[in-house]
Amino acid sequence: MKTIHPDDFRVVDAIKLSNIPTELKNNADDDEKEEKLDKVQQKLSALQDVMYAHNRYAVLICLQGMDTSGKDSLIREVFKEFNSRGVVVHSFKTPNSNELEHDYLWRHYLALPEKGKFAVFNRTHYENVLVTRVHPEYILSENLPGIETVEDITPEFWQKRMKQINNFEKHIARNGTVVLKFYLHMSKEEQRKRLLKRLENGEDNWKFSVGDLKERDRWDEYMHYYEEAINATSKKKAPWFVIPADDKEMARYIVAKIIWEEMQKLTDIKEPELDPKVKENIELYKEQLKG
Template sequence: MNIHPKDFRMREGDDVNRKKWPTMVDPVYKSKDQYKSLLEEHVAKLAELQRLHYASNRHAILLIFQATDAAGKDGAIRHVMSGVNSQGCRVYSFKAPTEAELEHDFLWRTTRDLPERGRIAIFNRSYYEEVLVVRVHPDILESEAILDAPHHAKKVWRERYRSINDFEKHLGVNGTRVVKIFLHLSREEQRKRFLERIDDPQKNWKFSDADLKERKFWKDYAKAYEECLEATSADAAPWYVVPADDKENARLIVSQILLDTFESLDMSYPKTSAKRERELQVFRSELTG
């Protein structure tokens, strides 16, 4: 089975019904060995394309991961990007905003970490938390000094969707390709993964009491994700809804999405001018003479 990223890509204007999105699809691998082989192949290609991306210095790539707890964001980033040169790629994780960050608009703290040309930035969670977690827990708006927010919540979300769309459009016009991954996990699979974290001493550190508390808001998060993805998936900055119940399959899909993104860019190694070629030949003569 070949991976076709367009099968997971939301088109601009698509209606969203999270219940109809599969959390499991037929795997693209037939065995664990084949999975490892396919992932190694993808990782090697990504490493090669990342070198070209860095040398070309024409575009930047912003890769955003959003998901419910235990959906596999960390694992996907770690495995898929394992061959990429760390000098050209940075990963940023965004937790609850600090007091200083709350003194700015909701896009400010992530804007500081946008990638330069030739680089990749990976946001493990992002400014989208401001229309997801904050929407599920609207009392957070009080700490953000949003005037009359509890009485005008719908207006707040509409305005934030518009700000996000305008922001991502601005990035695209200026050479940053925005790729957004939603790892779609089922409630039952999340339960299994939580139990695994509790039962395995080496994974105890992954489990937080807060994870269980947030699980109680599953339906609220589902509604928030549906509206968010419908409002913010654009042709220039699409959302990819990746079935996440099978971690290995999800990693292969994510890596293919990133490969397709690289291959869609206008990249080439810098050409050497005639003057520079003559200089290089002089240097060569000195080294071999």
């Protein structure tokens, strides 16, 4: 299998999604991909245990992608070896009435991970510059000063909102939260196949929504706004990675490997030293327990 390097997927310059492949060609079979993923799963699980003891860093994993891009299954497979207390998944739906009484980032602040833990945002604060751009009428529900109609939502509004997101991520990164953002880059044809499979497989019928087809009709708009959001917000301390997602198994391995490689940059993460007095008397304590 081709070696996975985070920089091959990291966004450092302006991208155009149509120029980025949605599948990584490397001739690896499913068994090899599963074996590679299993090894990284074990490493990440052990790392989180040490992180918990170290109690200095938290990790925020942000996942974005079109419907059927594989976010749910990726979360299940990449983090399945974690201690259940070490990772929390948040799936952000349409804001409820209480959330709409606060600014749009409020509910995301509440879901940030504690030190020593991972949090996964399945759909993220970026929905506020993605789905709301395709459907700007949603902004009216926020009751913002000066925004009475859709016509009041100017290009400057979106630029300011993306700057606010950058500031949000900069703030939490400076306070010990590692921010890694992944866009699962799936082709429109692959989405068609996955939606059709949901309809043909009775066990998966429940996953299908007519709304999926309506959003699919606006594919080009979503791609345009994804490009703008990613290009405006991929920063050194909160990078975006564009992951080819037509092959779900490979996408899972790539994301897991990138998380592992990025975490290796934090060379100060280590288990705390045993108290010198306890260490000095460890043989005594052992004898007491044996007696």
